[in-house]
Amino acid sequence: MKYMRSEKYDTPELQSKIMGPNPIKLEEELLDGNQIPQDAVVCDLGSGQGLTSVFLAKEYGFTVYAADLWSDPAENQAFFDSLGVPAGKIIPVKADAMELPFEKCFFDAIVSTDSYNYFGRDPAYLDDKLLPFVKAGGLVCIAIPGMKRDCHENLPGELLLSWTPEQLDYMHDVSYWTKMVGQCKDAEVLSVKEMESNDEVWADWLKQENEYAVGDRKSMEAGGGKYLNFISIVLRKKG
Secondary structure: OOOOOOOOOOHHHHHHHOOOOOHHHHHHHHHHOOOOOOOOOOEEEEEOOOOOOOOOOHHHEEEEEEEOOOOOOOHHHHHHHHHHOOOOEEEEEEOOOEOOOOOOEEEEEEEEEHHHHHHOOOOOHHHHHHHHHEEEEEEEEEEEEEOOOOOOOOOOOOHOOOOOHHHHHHOOOOHHHHHHHHHHHHHEEEEEEEEHHHHHHHHHOOOOOHHHHHHHHHHHHOHHHHHEEEEEEEEEEEE
16 A cells, blocks of 8 residues: 555654554554544554654544553653644553553544554453443554464474564464454454555564664564564444
8 A cells, every 4th residue: 555644754763763663654554444533532552652643643633642651751742742743632651551541431542553462362351451441432443463374383483583482472363363352242343454564564664773673684584574464453342
């Protein structure tokens, strides 16, 4: 697909903020044709250094709560201010995805890019930990790294050049995630599918010079990308 919105964020300064394969392009594909209203209050769950939150606020008009456990809200706020984001349009929050500090039914939607696979692999997570914070009829939109086919019983050597078996256990295929989210009682599963953007988002990430990108090059340069994909999941809360 054409990443018309993401092109605005393809600068060295902004790309240095990414913490994995380009989350802006993933988010644009994830939200292509989305039904979230422009004035929605949205949780960017696992927002990292806040680039995805800026994208959601500026490109879609959402009021965004940038929720992340590992980033500094003050640093993220300074970043938002430096880009001229209006006061109150993005609210940085230090938050654990397992214990979200929000009122029930607070969000019109939750968007999670490149993080849900770390905390959402428990079938009870959606019903118990996430959906209580979404309004009836609201959407949960997820983009996560995955595998074209689960191969944990016989991991390819190319993947082990960069990642341990424990790290790779966070990555699964469409069948796995279809079964996982299909156990949810309080939401309708609208789609679980492989995304188009795998090669392009990886290329953007591997150009970065931080230690994690450099480490990931070993597997990808050896051809490990042929085993990997990104997966989108979209659910609508019942009620």
